[in-house]
Amino acid sequence: MKGRKIRQFFTRRFTLMVVPHQGSGKTRQANIPLSFILTFFVAWTLITCWGSYLSARHIDYWRSQVSNKVLNLKVEYLTSQLDRSRDFLDEVKQVEHKLRGLLDYKSKYNIITNQSLASNATGGPSLRDQNEITGLLVKKGMDVSWERLIEKAAAFRSEAQHQIQSYEDLESWIQEQRAIYRATPRGWPAPGRISSPYGARTDPFTKKREYHYGIDITGPIGTPVRATGDGVIKISNWHSGYGKLIVIQHKFGYSTRYAHNGRLLVRVGDKVKRGQAIALLGNTGKSSGPHCHYEVWRYQKRHNPYAYLKGNFPKLGSETNLSSIETPSRNDS
Template structure:
């Protein structure tokens, strides 16, 4: 292919004369180059066009996605706000219960702590939602602590209630109440540190509160006596029994039979000498009837 010139023959159909063109090889080269360039240019155009189209559909897709995400975020915020409102109600109830239980205000001030600025508008950042969730989390922790405190308090109250003497230890009639009185044996004025309730010998004597028997024996003056330790500083004494039914260390419930009425010790008739002591100091049992 080293020829410098080419001949192009144009042969028409029929009997027309054959035309002959003579073409320089360099011209052919130029034409070929030009065609390659045109092709390259065309493909660049097509490529650009396709890419633009793709970009646009991607853009549209992202727009939709973005809108969906914003909607999702809005729903999330609404739900967070619902939760926050419920927390406010819970905190208010908690505060009421604390007032009823005469407990101090919860630490962390859970009522005003709930919330935050502009809870209804859409947050711009996920970090904002995160912050709201953290706030709620914190509120829930405070609530839990407060609830545990209330629960502990109520448990204490229940044990205190069970431990606090209540009612009479025996069915009978009062023969001597708490306070200064004339001694039935020698007539001298003397402090009577209990409450005397007369009843027939053998009548059951019952514990006036839950507790543990700390004494069950004959004591000079008191005769056969039972002492019950109730905790919280309370102790009750039941004297002059004809019989004690309980042993030291025994756990007793309120209303449980512990002895039988009698006339043992320094007594002028069948009765129970009932004492309530608070931290060792005799108090008027009348306050507990």
């Protein structure tokens, strides 16, 4: 029963009439079965859906092509910028190499005349660099893939960090050399002439041959006595044959002594700089006349101060202050 009704439904026919509104045209009509109409609409729907699908795929394809092109251009641009930054970093490395070379020289003459900065230069391209150049010659193009960009960025970051560390090391070394320069005794503690040098001499009081462990610089009473290096005042008072004594503890094991002063201008614990007045020249203690008795010690060993007057002191390494000043106990003029 139901099957017959379904067949009757699909066999129904519809009449399509075309009636002209003007003139005496003939009216036309057509009988169209319902099954044809349904088949037409189903086919139309399928064609429309399929066309829409193909259009969407085509649009997505070209959209992805455009996006890829834009991305490749961006990657290529970033790669070129990384290469330019790498070139700049190479220039920085060259400047640093020259600077390190100059810091190894001992005089302006050596800086001007020395041509051996690159005598031990080494290096060479990596296998990836060689392959890249080969690909450039064969393919007429550079590898600008996203992976290559990441690799270049990582290599640049690593080398930049290494360069920063290198500059920090260089800065630390310069700071250390600056501290060594400031702490090392240098120059005259007072203007005048050397009346008694370092070494064996006849004692002016006992008339016996004794060893003089400093130098005596004569001058008018009241002449400023100045620190020959940066440091901290360890002794500032009267001490036996030294008279009014100043002892400065410098870094890197150095200490200096200034004896026979007429007036002391600093106290224990004061920090002083090279060239700062610490006392006034006098004639106190075991002294035959106004002068400054000057001693240079390093790690509790006496040094001839004469070399430090001229600045020809021994070259220092990265030494540290290992001991405190030895309290003077010897009568010395």
